[in-house]
Amino acid sequence: MKKYRGVFIKNDREIAGIREANRIGANILDAIGDAVQPGIPTMRLEELVQDLCASYKVKPAFQGYCGFPFALCCSVNEQVVHGFPSTRLLKEGDIVSCDFGVVYDGFISDSARTFAVGQVSDETARLLQVTEESLYVGIKQAQVGADVHAIGAAVQAYVESHGFGVVRRYVGHGVGAKLHEKPEVPNFKPALHGIPLQAGMVIAIEPMVTVGSYEVNVLDDQWTAVTSDGKYAAHFEHSVAITPSGPRILSVSDRGLARTEFMC
Ligand code: MG
Numbered sequence: 001m002k003k004y005r006g007v008f009i010k011n012d013r014e015i016a017g018i019r020e021a022n023r024i025g026a027n028i029l030d031a032i033g034d035a036v037q038p039g040i041p042t043m044r045l046e047e048l049v050q051d052l053c054a055s056y057k058v059k060p061a062f063q064g065y066c067g068f069p070f071a072l073c074c075s076v077n078e079q080v081v082h083g084f085p086s087t088r089l090l091k092e093g094d095i096v097s098c099d100f101g102v103v104y105d106g107f108i109s110d111s112a113r114t115f116a117v118g119q120v121s122d123e124t125a126r127l128l129q130v131t132e133e134s135l136y137v138g139i140k141q142a143q144v145g146a147d148v149h150a151i152g153a154a155v156q157a158y159v160e161s162h163g164f165g166v167v168r169r170y171v172g173h174g175v176g177a178k179l180h181e182k183p184e185v186p187n188f189k190p191a192l193h194g195i196p197l198q199a200g201m202v203i204a205i206e207p208m209v210t211v212g213s214y215e216v217n218v219l220d221d222q223w224t225a226v227t228s229d230g231k232y233a234a235h236f237e238h239s240v241a242i243t244p245s246g247p248r249i250l251s252v253s254d255r256g257l258a259r260t261e262f263m264c
């Protein structure tokens with residue numbers, strides 16, 4: 001694979017492979033969303049992912065990555081990312097962030113969505129809406145020649161204009177041949193310039209947005225990130241190819257994008 005300043009430049013065949021991995025990954029996220037309801041343990045979602053990976057004949061990309069023990073990152077309420085599926089029962093008013101990837105023919109997918117469990121509070125509904133919208137605001141910046149840091153600057157401005165916070169500790173990343181490649185894609189505006197985006201780069205853009213403080217702590221399980229103030233957090237992620245005609249979202253399921261008004 002060619003590189004530009006340390007970042008893989010994928011050819012059309014490789015992007016087609018990453019797209020297929022992401023189509024399957026997004027279809028599985030659709031199924032997770034359909035299954036989310038009050039009263040089920042989050043482990044039920046992990047079992048669903050394992051079953052669907054088997055039927056699609058793909059491998060979960062996260063399981064075993066740096067020792068992560070599950071296929072699905074499943075983070076409830078104040079958990080931001082990297083939560084473990086468990087016997088915990090979802091209840092009305094919860095939110096559950098599901099982050100998930102597959103390996104298909106050597107190519108890796110990565111996308112995430114946060115689902116409401118039954119009826120949620122107005123503030124929580126607004127958190128989900130603003131987080132998802134901020135993802136599309138960021139994607140619009142993913143243009144050939146643009147500074148990769150323009151993405152985070154746009155995400156941060158949008159999120160903060162709505163009174164929410166953007167997590168600094170975790171960032172987006174290049175994706176496709178490996179789960180985490182260069183470049184880093186912050187969701188905030190760093191002090192320094194980043195690299196100019198080039199056609200053929202594939203990046204995962206993934207704002208993590210908090211109701212209160214953007215500071216996070218990691219639990220004793222060494223994985224689960226929670227907000228420092230215990231307030232709710234949401235997470236949406238797409239894998240996006242940089243093309244001469246603009247950003248192309250690869251993690252689109254067969255149902256299409258949920259929020260078409262923000263399509264690039
Ligand atoms: Mg992810």
Ligand code: MG
Pocket residue numbers: 110172173204206237
């Ligand atoms: Mg990611």
